[in-house]
Amino acid sequence: MAQLGWFKGPGGLLTGLDRVVLRLRAKKPPAADAMVGAAGHVVTPIPRGGYGEVLFSVRGRPLKYAARAHTPLALGARVRVSSALSPSAIEVARLGPAADTCP
Numbered sequence: 001m002a003q004l005g006w007f008k009g010p011g012g013l014l015t016g017l018d019r020v021v022l023r024l025r026a027k028k029p030p031a032a033d034a035m036v037g038a039a040g041h042v043v044t045p046i047p048r049g050g051y052g053e054v055l056f057s058v059r060g061r062p063l064k065y066a067a068r069a070h071t072p073l074a075l076g077a078r079v080r081v082s083s084a085l086s087p088s089a090i091e092v093a094r095l096g097p098a099a100d101t102c103p
Contacts, residue, residue: 030058032065032084039080039095046073046092054079054092065090 038056046052046069054067066089073079079092 031087032090035081035090036083037081039078042073042075042077042079045075048072067092
């Protein structure tokens with residue numbers, strides 16, 4: 001078993017593979033259903049009956065989702081996710097002016 005020292009232990013092949021798997025898991029963005037309740041802002045206007053884009057900050061990284069709303073929303077509008085439509089699309093509702101002061 002001494003011959004397998006390069007395979008296991010600190011700096012071994014398995015340790016390196018474990019690190020790669022952990023990095024890949026950490027980079028996977030959250031699914032849309034995990035974003036329900038999160039606040040973000042519109043970066044591509046959402047037209048009536050169509051889709052736009054909303055930007056969020058997740059663990060310090062920017063993250064965009066396709067978004068739909070019941071009413072048209074302009075660029076920069078603050079919104080909160082009300083539901084997930086698919087793994088990569090959400091439905092949002094506009095936040096009122098009082099919510100603009102919240103982080």
